[in-house]
Amino acid sequence: MNVNEAFLGLNNYYSPKIIGEVNDQYIKVVKIKGQEVPWHNHEMEDELFYIVEGSLLMDIENQESLVMQKGDLYVVRKGINHRVSSKEECSIMLIESKTTEHTGKVKSQITKSIDQQKY
């Protein structure tokens, strides 16, 4: 499958969709635009962000924020509070454990269940 084309099937921001799996990890695509992701962490799981298109502001608790550009890859370690935002549309590929909850233990209006993340 082509990852760039997978983004064409996304109709909503902040709504990750599972496009595959490798071992015990899901591969997901998500588009975001704006600042609706709450601060959250995944207590037991790392989360990989890879920027396919656009630019992402990655805020990480007690660290300097990162501006991620196309081709940039960053892994948020388990337990680390983070949030992401973008002024313009940003297309992201995620790799995360199948057990990872979308916004950790924080429930917000953007929170999606795994069922809602089926492509």
Next chain:
Amino acid sequence: MNVNEAFLGLNNYYSPKIIGEVNDQYIKVVKIKGQEVPWHNHEMEDELFYIVEGSLLMDIENQESLVMQKGDLYVVRKGINHRVSSKEECSIMLIESKTTEHTGKVKSQITKSIDQQKY
């Protein structure tokens, strides 16, 4: 880190380098050119291929070969015999279990240990 820039540090074909980890998986970059990868499989582990630049011929036992292009993603399932080749230089990002052996149980002149895969 920028994945495109990670390829600039690769001096040899067929020599994967670990650029990060997410949960129990390594993220690797590798460049190949030619047909030196032997048929092999990873008995217990899936292996993700993502084409960053160039074109890759993915041969899979008992299936039609795939021509993968930039942005294409394919997961070789555990136990499936496969080999990859390319006429021109191809830059690949891999996601695979930390336990995955480079060329499975097949040892060839391109086989690299995990120590040799340190960036």
